[in-house]
Amino acid sequence: MTHFRTRSRALGAGLLAVALALPAAAQVRPGGGGFGGSSNNPPASDDAFLYHVLRRTTFGPTTESLAEIRAMGADAWLWRQLHPQTIDDAVLDARLRSELPPMDLVADEGHPIATGSVQLAHLPMALSQVGPGPAVQNVTRGLSLLEGVDYTVDYQVGVPTERVITFLPARMGITWSNNDNVLVDYRSNEYQWGELSYEFLQRSMSSNKQLEAVMTQFWENHFDTSIEHGGNDDQWHEWALMEAQEDAAFRANAFGRFRDLLEISAKSAAMMWFLDNYQNTVRMSNENYARELLELHSLSVDCGYDQFDVEQVARIFSGWSASYFARVPPDPCGPGEVPPACDPNDYVEGGFLFDRGAHDLLPKPNPSDPDNVRPTVLGTTFPAGQGLAEGLRVLDIVSEHPCTAQFISRKLINLFVMDDPTEEYVDRIATEYLAADGDTREVLWAIFKSPEFRDPANFGGKIKQPLEQTLSTLRAVEGQVNTSPRGFYDGYEWHDMFWVVWSQGQQLFRFGIPTGYPEVGGGWISSNGLLERWQYADGLMFSTPRPGAEISTDPMAVLQRLRLTDADAILDHYSRLILGGKLSDERRQILRPLLVNPGSGRFEPADPGQTWRLRETISNMLGFPESIKQ
């Protein structure tokens, strides 16, 4: 029985990403036919088109990205973004490594040796009866910090206790919850979830691999899982780690084959938990995952399957679970091992567990079942005893299905082009999907080549999701991330970005409806969304930098660096980044008086009141309707 622990900084190599054999991605060729040639396509150097590309394929234009795309031209820039291995992110990676504490990613086939419930003061004694070792030492260290506190601990030697106890020093001074059986209180649960969200937001905001970040979020949302499911407070640490694993795998496969992405999701512990598949066994079927696999992840509602298929696919995925949920520690047979030294029914791959003992081995459909409505499922049959391969075969079938091609193509068109594509456009991209065997990179290239993507009538036509709004704001005003090691753990400051997005209706990693958030705009327009947006804009521009405050802005310094002193040039600079183009005359008449010195009518850098006026101008511009569109 192997027991290994990987300490990985930040969201390091996800085990799922390592476990899958990733085929080498086909490289797309820059300048493949059809660019700038037809009368529908604006020249690739046209400014309006460049803003459009940045607004859609990144989390918002910046001065740097604008300069970059002007220099390279849109096509070469897009090609580069589609090949993130050619992009350098060393600065960001180093910063995150230094900011974030290690996240212990324990992939534990060695399950708890002992479990029990005991007063904390007695824990070392209880553990010492199990045996000496690092567990007892860790607990002793934890106890000395909590002298005088008396509460009950549920302990498990091996996995959770060790991980939890090592984080105790960071949580001094925090009151414990009233749930006495919970060792890890509410805020420390957020601590793990907060790390995940923090890193995700920092990458999305600052990575040079912007399109990769956009696609990672797309897959995360498409294969939605929620960290908050079942409400077991003492397991939130584990759920956060599961989401982190999944996120890393999606990032590594952001431009990969859809078939591979399906498998990442299907084998993800987060998904096994969120859609209850770890409880789907031959004894009692749970069809939650099977339904959503067909309805939400691949074929889409009512396309190519029916209730009978759902029930049979549920049987096929019985036994798909995660080691963490196994009642008995999985014990797969290693080389040279034979039963009874090992369990031939267990197959383990990273955190994924296939428990053949819990799998329904009968054929699907089962010819002896009088309730069968037909002899096939998804148009075929699954002979008895195929085990894990059956589920993989279902993934093959759905990933190649025209319904899936349509569904994924439509979603990607919604993300990058328009909320209301014609059926012909969707068909065109779906054809590409099928021809490219579901390769995301190829499908995206087809979308970026399409006349619809390049049609000015579609520029600025999409409503931003709250995540996109917040990130594009920070990128446009060059929000500075200030963290100190202590500041990271303090209060709610470090939550800021996260709560801003939340309060506008988007809960990262915690959206409990498996459909994920809509990409199509109408649902995001509401008075409350606007309200939160206006509040955020003002709060951001006027927040005083303080120790531990996550984000600050210094627009005067930005203007100095860019050598902008003319009021109209300043308005246009921000308008390009925030509104997607130069400021119109009507809006200029409203904003200019906010910006300039009332006496001289000019921008006066030396005037003490000028900073305040600049901040107020930007804050108001951030409230404009165009800043909510992209």
Add this chain to the structure above:
Amino acid sequence: MERFLDRRLFLQLGGMSLALTVADHAVARGLADSRLGRANAPKPKPQPLPMAPQDQLATPTLLTIFLRGGADGLNIAVPTEAGEHGLYLNYRPNIGVTMPMMQGAGTLLTDAGGAAVDFGLHPSALALKQLWDMGYLVLLPDVHYDNGSRSHFDSQQFFENGTPFKKFTPSGWANRHLATSAGGPALMRAIAFEYQTPFAMVGPYPTLAFAGLYDLTIAGGGQRHDTYMNTQEQVYPMTEGGSKQWDPELAVAGRDLVAAIRAVKAQEPLPDTNPAADYVTTNPGNGNLAYFGDRLKDLAKLIKTNVFTIEMAEVDLQGWDTHNIQTTEQPPVIETLARGIKGFIDDVGDAHMQNIVINVYTEFGRTAFENGSVGTDHGSASLAMVIGHPNRVLGRRIVHGPSGWAGLADLRDDRDLRHSVDFRDIIFESVSRHLGNSSPEIFPGYTATPLGLFA
């Protein structure tokens, strides 16, 4: 987990007229529809002009509480008739609510004469039992619609657009009520205490959505707040001609928001919460449910100003999708629901309650059998409730549809409770009897069956 914001509401006198015309909203949405290529969207009709402002006391209010996630009605209103109860416990050996449990909690129900009825309440629903005894509560245990969908997304969509199996209806039933009736000033006729406008309220008629009253300020008030309001008020209606950059929906949302903020601030300080109102505003242990009581408190404050003619309100409660460990997951949500409703009723007081009706429902119920995870999967019929003052609502009754209680021996697809009441019957009766609008456009193509809910 709440975001701790130090925001103060400042008294603000606004000069903005409240009488926004409905016509421009209708045009805005009509434009939006054609732009988005929904050629078959019904074109909005010319709208009647809004009436003069009315005293809130005279304005009927319909509060909708949508239980999102597919609430298991069988565990809230528990069958207690001997045969049904026996089947129920057979199907639910682990999660079934037993007679001793309800007895111990005091949640068994009797009719006005003291005779037992066929349903009892979950032990966590004691506050609902109190409402029942006072004659405020109608239980409808088997509500859904024909061939009910078991998909969250689809079924919620059908409940809210009011047209089951037609997914692309561009408006919700509540919006169609607003568009086909005269009421108070357009602003504040319909408020959702939500992060996003619920689809039932989406449509040509303007509606508002904000998470809470604390939300209605920029920069904590003061000069920056004023500048912001003045600036956005001018900018939002401006067109940016030609491209899709200008969005008529967004233009209207911005303008409405400024007007709403000004209107509420003009009423500050708002009425206090009644100290006797026992909302659950602490976390009972299942995620963060405090928002539910908080939002109902805010609605009560607005109603008690006697200024705003809030005809339709919505406060949703999440957390009902109990696929596993239902015995842990569901009780706190039931308690939150029950005590929130009772707290609201105690808070607004008897006079206001004469004019308030509350509808509670969910997009589907759950399987009669428990599953392998000590939970339940998606089902069909579930409990709905109509709650109001006994002078208005004929409470302390259990209401089924004409086909009667189908029973747990005759399950749909051998798994789900069958419905006898279509959800539209409840809503239509509430809107027509309480809000005075019987327009056939509210539920196009559907004729509601009268249920006899109201006095």
